[in-house]
Amino acid sequence: MSVTDDAIAKIKAMIVSGDLRPGSRLPREADLAAELGVSRNSLREAVRALSLVRILDVRQGDGTYVSSLEPNSLLDAMSFLLEFHQDSSVLDILGVRRILEPAATALAAQKMSDEEIAHLRTLVEPEGTSVTDLVALDLNFHAAIASGSGNKMLASLLDSLSMPTTRARIWRGVTEEGAYERTVSEHRGICDAIVARDPQLAQARAVAHVAGVMEWLQRAAG
Structure with a gap:
C-alpha cells in the first residue's frame, strides 16, 4: 500500500x-x-x-x-475504495475493452475521415493539468475512435463499458506516478498510427494501452 x-x-x-x-x-x-x-x-x-x-x-x-x-x-x-479489493467487475470490464477496443482502433485507422482525424488530434493534448481534465479527455478520445470505427454497434458497446471504469481511471491518475504523462504519450502514439492509416500498428498500440491499465489495476488489487 x-x-x-x-x-x-x-x-x-x-x-x-x-x-x-x-x-x-x-x-x-x-x-x-x-x-x-x-x-x-x-x-x-x-x-x-x-x-x-x-x-x-x-x-x-x-x-x-x-x-x-x-x-x-x-x-x-x-465503495470505490473496495472495488479493487473485493470486486473484480472493473477488471472484467477492462478485459472486454482489451478485446473490443483494439479492433475498433484498427477499423478507425482505415475508416476515419480526415475531419474526424483532425478532431481526434485535438483530444490528445489536455488543456488543463488536473487528473479530472485528463479523464474527461480520455473518455472523449476513446469515444471518438469508437465512433470512427464506422461500426455503430461496436461504438455503443464500448461506450457502455467506458463510464464504469471512470473511477479507476481517476484513481490511477492520482496514485500512480507518471500516469498522466504515460496516458498522453500512449494516446499520441495511437493517434499517430491512425493518422498513418496503419491498422496493425494502431491495434497493437491500443492493446498495450488497455493492458497497461489492467496491469496497474491488478497491482492495486494485490
Whole structure:
C-alpha cells in the first residue's frame, strides 16, 4: 500500500467510525497529519483523491469538509475504495475493452475521415493539468475512435463499458506516478498510427494501452 493509500484508508476509517461525520470540517492539515501518522504531502494527495470522488469537499479559504451527503450515500460513494479489493467487475470490464477496443482502433485507422482525424488530434493534448481534465479527455478520445470505427454497434458497446471504469481511471491518475504523462504519450502514439492509416500498428498500440491499465489495476488489487 502506498503512503497516499495509507492516508486515504485512515481518513476513510475516521468517517466509517463516526469520528468524522457528514458535513464536519477536517482538523488543520498539520494536526490531522500528526494524528494519522502520515506526512503532510501524503495527506494532501489523499484529500485531493477523496475530493475528486466527492467524499471530501475542499473549500478555498475555508477548509476541507466531509461531504454533506446522507450517511448511506456517503458510504456508497466510498465503495470505490473496495472495488479493487473485493470486486473484480472493473477488471472484467477492462478485459472486454482489451478485446473490443483494439479492433475498433484498427477499423478507425482505415475508416476515419480526415475531419474526424483532425478532431481526434485535438483530444490528445489536455488543456488543463488536473487528473479530472485528463479523464474527461480520455473518455472523449476513446469515444471518438469508437465512433470512427464506422461500426455503430461496436461504438455503443464500448461506450457502455467506458463510464464504469471512470473511477479507476481517476484513481490511477492520482496514485500512480507518471500516469498522466504515460496516458498522453500512449494516446499520441495511437493517434499517430491512425493518422498513418496503419491498422496493425494502431491495434497493437491500443492493446498495450488497455493492458497497461489492467496491469496497474491488478497491482492495486494485490
